[in-house]
Amino acid sequence: MRAIEFQEYGGPEVLKVVEAEAPEPGPGQVSVDVAYAGINFADLKARETGYRVPRLPFVPGLEVSGRVRALGEGVTGLTVGQEVTALTEGGAYADVAVADATTVFPVPAGVGLRTAATLPTVLPTAYALVHSVGRLQPGETVLVQGAAGGVGTVLGQLAKAAGGTVYGVVSSAAKADYAREYGYDEVFVGDFEKPVRAATDGRGVDLVLDPVGGDTLRAGLASLAVFGRLVSFGNASGAKAWSVGQPELYPHGVTVGGFSILTLAQTAPAELRALAERAFAKVVDGTVSLPVTAEFGLAEAAEAHRLMGTRTSTGKLLLRVGG
Ligand SMILES: NC(=O)c1ccc[n+]([C@@H]2O[C@H](COP(=O)([O-])OP(=O)(O)OC[C@H]3O[C@@H](n4cnc5c(N)ncnc54)[C@H](OP(=O)(O)O)[C@@H]3O)[C@@H](O)[C@H]2O)c1
Incomplete structure (x- = not known):
């Protein structure tokens, strides 16, 4: 072969x-x-x-x-x-x-x-980020890095379907136009901290989904509303492993989580299977393309x-x- x-x-x-x-x-x-x-x-x-x-x-x-x-x-x-x-x-x-x-x-x-x-990869990942780990509720705001990519286009659609207001971040204007076709209400090119504050009347977002790491992850943390959540799911920037502690978490009561589909497939295959079946149903019912x-x-x-x-x-x- x-x-x-x-x-x-x-x-x-x-x-x-x-x-x-x-x-x-x-x-x-x-x-x-x-x-x-x-x-x-x-x-x-x-x-x-x-x-x-x-x-x-x-x-x-x-x-x-x-x-x-x-x-x-x-x-x-x-x-x-x-x-x-x-x-x-x-x-x-x-x-x-x-x-x-x-x-x-x-x-x-x-x-x-x-x-x-x-x-197999992007759909269960996006489903887990929005529902299982991110626990997005109707009426909440969410910020997604890499909004025009494989995971990003599914995240926009699932977060919108879950009743969220969905903000994306991309690296070019062409990608911003593209992401808007997949559930995003607003898409920022490059810097996002000030635009996020402006879009949310200074409040910040309830959920940040970060596949980039490094400075972008830290700026995402700083963009959270009080009691907000950040989920890390990648390190596209190649930055060294992040860590957070009391100084980042205590002041606004924020939560940081993580997700890896490949690790879940090894550690909890039955959960991965159930997750994938729930996620695939979103394509069958037309929620996601x-x-x-x-x-x-x-x-x-x-x-x-x-x-x-x-x-x-x-x-x-x-x-x-x-x-
Ligand atoms: N944890 C998990 O289970 C899981 C599963 C699948 C994917 N992922 C992660 O999710 C991300 C997207 O994966 P994908 O396969 O769907 O790829 P993709 O989004 O189709 O393409 C790669 C993405 O990475 C971004 N990017 C590339 N180089 C970058 C850099 N140096 N700094 C910041 N962003 C950069 C690009 O966004 P811009 O050019 O718009 O910035 C682009 O959206 C990756 O980080 C991947 O590792 C994680």
């Missing part, structure tokens, strides 16, 4: 097409003939910095759609040939990928394989990484593998 792997860390050029043995599913696992693989920012971090890379060479990729190829020992409830969508621990940029059965889902009714590949803005052949994975790495992509990017 074909796979995209890197043997060293670096820019998009380290992604190479190789011929490899198709992986076999171990006990409790499922192999999938891949139709489409989704691109995630975490794939770029893996390639550049070794984020969640156990060893080299490494085949990146965290989500696929396709058809079940083989079932490992003890797997029930799925059949060979069934259309599925799956969260993987790497290995998705390939003709065949393997996933734990707990993170393999039947393609939801009415959803095609192309859209199905966009579901997942815009695919660019599609590349498997061999063009480096081009997809270049696009996302230059901060010019919006929505979801896909690799067409089996099609």
Whole structure:
């Protein structure tokens, strides 16, 4: 089979097409003939910095759609040939990928394989951020960093549907226009502290959702209303790990939380499965749409990484593998 792997860390050029043995599913696992693989920012971090890379060479990729190829020992409830969508621990940029059965889902009714590949990472993540961790209530205000991206476009739609007033932050005017189509009431370009205060009559926001870290996370904390919540879910800035304590939390009674879908898949797979099923229902009932803005052949994975790495992509990017 074909796979995209890197043997060293670096820019998009380290992604190479190789011929490899198709992986076999171990006990409790499922192999999938891949139709489409989704691109995630975490794939770029893996390639550049070794984020969640156990060893080299490494085949990146965290989500696929396709058809079940083989079932490992003890797997029930799925059949060979069934259309599925799956969260993987790497290995998705390939003709065949393997996933734990707990993170393999039947393609939801009415959803095609192309859209199905966009579901496994961003949709449950956004659902958890708005509902499980962020606990957004109707009438509250929420501020989202990276509003035009994969997670960001879903967050705008889910937060709006939950009755929030939704503010976004992006790095360009074009992205601001794009985000406004996905639930955002107002979108700020770059600096956001003063605009947030102005938009909320000086009060600040009830919820901040931060995938950037560093100075942006600290500015988000400073933008919270009294009793506000901030949820950290990434470190796109590459800043060193943040920490908060009494000086940041006590004065306004604010709360800081965190979320990682990949960690939850390992620590609480049953919870992850229930979360994903609730989240997928939001696509089936039309609350959320997942815009695919660019599609590349498997061999063009480096081009997809270049696009996302230059901060010019919006929505979801896909690799067409089996099609
Ligand atoms: N915790 C979880 O479970 C989880 C799951 C999925 C994704 N994530 C995180 O969510 C974020 C979005 O992921 P995605 O796959 O949907 O990617 P994406 O949003 O489609 O694309 C990458 C995003 O990162 C932002 N960005 C890129 N470089 C940046 C930098 N140096 N500083 C600040 N922002 C930068 C861009 O926003 P602007 O150019 O508009 O600033 C862009 O929206 C990533 O940080 C990712 O790691 C976390």
